[in-house]
Amino acid sequence: MEHEASRPVEKTRRRRCVLISVAVCLLVVVVLAVALPLAHRQTPDKLKATFTERCEAFKGYDCGKIWDAFTQAYVGRDPCKVPMEAYDPLIAAAPFKPACNRMMFWSKTKDVVHDFTSKRDCFITLEDTLLGSVLDGLTWCGKEGSKETFTTDCPGWTECENNPVRSFWNRASAAFADVACGDVTAMLNGSISTPFSSASIFGSIEVKRFNATMMRSLNVVLVTQKNPVANCENASLKDLQKELDGIKYTCKEVAESQIQECSSKPEKPCGACW
Numbered sequence: 592m593e594h595e596a597s598r599p600v601e602k603t604r605r606r607r608c609v610l611i612s613v614a615v616c617l618l619v620v621v622v623l624a625v626a627l628p629l630a631h632r633q634t635p636d637k638l639k640a641t642f643t644e645r646c647e648a649f650k651g652y653d654c655g656k657i658w659d660a661f662t663q664a665y666v667g668r669d670p671c672k673v674p675m676e677a678y679d680p681l682i683a684a685a686p687f688k689p690a691c692n693r694m695m696f697w698s699k700t701k702d703v704v705h706d707f708t709s710k711r712d713c714f715i716t717l718e719d720t721l722l723g724s725v726l727d728g729l730t731w732c733g734k735e736g737s738k739e740t741f742t743t744d745c746p747g748w749t750e751c752e753n754n755p756v757r758s759f760w761n762r763a764s765a766a767f768a769d770v771a772c773g774d775v776t777a778m779l780n781g782s783i784s785t786p787f788s789s790a791s792i793f794g795s796i797e798v799k800r801f802n803a804t805m806m807r808s809l810n811v812v813l814v815t816q817k818n819p820v821a822n823c824e825n826a827s828l829k830d831l832q833k834e835l836d837g838i839k840y841t842c843k844e845v846a847e848s849q850i851q852e853c854s855s856k857p858e859k860p861c862g863a864c865w
């Protein structure tokens with residue numbers, strides 16, 4: 592009898608338990624669905640705030656003026672018709688300064704390069720310069736007949752050639768390579784079959800801008816992992832060498848682990864990492 596009587600109570604308790612679990616789950620799903628995209632989505636106001644905040648980390652620049660030069664490149668334009676020249680006034684507003692013997696180019700090695708340059712003050716990549724750092728990771732575009740900046744529904748990197756983001760990186764890469772001087776370093780990826788691709792920004796824009804009058808050498812650091820795919824003998828690197836008219840060329844295979852170890856020991860002299 593006692594057993595019988597306790598049953599319905601247990602049943603309602605269990606049912607309540609299930610209901611509460613379902614409610615909690617639903618709440619979590621709703622909160623995540625609302626909060627996650629918001630956390631990741633840059634609104635136009637947030638884009639300007641991020642731009643300004645990053646810009647102000649560099650002393651001696653008029654960030655309001657640089658923002659205006661930036662927006663004039665794409666505001667009011669079809670987002671598939673923004674050529675790289677549209678950013679000429681922006682480059683003029685915040686010109687790249689030569690940093691002889693410290694300039695670092697990269698292709699398909701973004702993470703390891705920036706882990707390295709963020710931990711040690713040896714090399715400067717495009718993303719460490721004012722314009723590169725201010726726009727790194729951001730998306731923006733305009734619309735024909737509108738004075739606004741948009742941060743969503745902008746064309747993707749490959750959707751159309753002349754999109755505002757891609758044209759900016761092409762223009763900024765060209766300007767950065769234009770001031771390359773002294774001994775220059777390039778980190779390329781030894782885990783892919785063509786470490787030097789003539790279709791990459793490095794191959795199609797930067798290398799073409801290198802000027803032997805100012806640049807002494809290009810020193811390739813070919814980053815290798817456990818099972819390297821390509822080495823310094825790879826034919827694609829010979830193609831790179833051929834493009835460097837009058838600029839000395841070296842290539843060295845360096846294990847990614849060695850670079851990471853060097854990143855974690857900032858007291859080591861810069862030249863001793865490879």
Ligand SMILES: *[C@@H]1O[C@H](CO)[C@@H](O)[C@H](O)[C@H]1NC(C)=O
Nearest residue numbers: 699700701703780782814847
């Ligand atoms: C090289 O490219 C491969 C394949 O895309 C990638 O997994 C690897 O992390 C890259 N290596 C470096 C050092 O970035």
Ligand SMILES: *[C@@H]1O[C@H](CO)[C@@H](O)[C@H](O)[C@H]1NC(C)=O
Nearest residue numbers: 799800801802803804805806
């Ligand atoms: C290389 O730089 C020198 C000196 O700044 C300049 O006179 C020359 O026109 C440049 N060459 C090219 C091909 O841009």
Ligand SMILES: *[C@@H]1O[C@H](CO)[C@@H](O)[C@H](O)[C@H]1NC(C)=O
Nearest residue numbers: 784785820821825826827828
């Ligand atoms: C080396 O370079 C050539 C041509 O640039 C490429 O086709 C080849 O697959 C590359 N990689 C290896 C591992 O040989």
